[in-house]
Amino acid sequence: MSVNIIVAYSQSLQIGYQNELLCKLPNDLKRFKEMTQNNYVVMGRRTLESLPSVLSNRHNIILTRNKNYKSPTGTFVYHSLEEVIEKYHNHNADKQELWIIGGSEIYNQAMQYADKLYITRIEHQFEHADTYFPKIDLSQWRKIETVYNWADKDHEHDYTYLTYERKN
Template sequence: MIIMIAAVAENNALGKNNELVWHLPNDFKRFKALTTNHYIVMGRKTFESFPKPLPNRTHVIITRQKDYNPEGCIVVDSIERALAVCPENEDSYIIGGGEIYNLALPYADIIEITKVHHTFEADTFFPKINKNEWQLVEAETNLKDEKHQYDYTYETYIKK
């Protein structure tokens, strides 16, 4: 399965200046739990936003830069090539950024969203989920607390 995973604000904001604009520790834990031991597909800028490669995951990086070759990563030049290197019988995760989500949407089987119940100024956005093509099958709302500044909901969509 091809699974897109993202934290998205009410206005579909993903981030600004290659950074998230909120901090939700439980969302990071969920992301780690879902993606560990899987292939994760991302754009170069998303990869470069990490301090180091994420442990226990195979990184597939999409870039147009011919000489880009970070150690221990698979580098390709298209979403099609990225998906082709992922194991067919295992879950693979599309983790961003905005351009990669747009390119991957037609190939995705599942979308795992953490909907942050706030709007943010951003320069990168998640594509609009077409309710005619996607069905919300699970939602779990979490209220803000001392570690989470905003209410948020985990949403799972499957392709109709």
């Protein structure tokens, strides 16, 4: 059982603008789906609201401070990440993985719990961004994979998959 963070960010840690992704990377979206399917995904309310629907074939966990939030069918609402982590570690008989999928505030809270980071670094600096990933203290992490991907007809920018695991 592990707690994973998955994110796509720019060279300067930009992750979004006006509740939208900075660009479309079809291969990255496919990778995201493959990695998170049949697992738990944890997201903030605004991240959920940016999606066309809840993520299928996943346990959608929504974090919000709003105690009266009416979540869509097929989701679970929590009000603290600590509660999610505790329940995950104590009641996860199927050994499914927990994926933190955003937004920036949730990423910031989750860094202390993460076992692995799955980063897609978009090799570009975007003109507009209002959401950022927290700065990573790389002294706590060991890079275990780097995969370069070049821009093509479906991908406007070069991008790199970086995988880190927490040092013990």
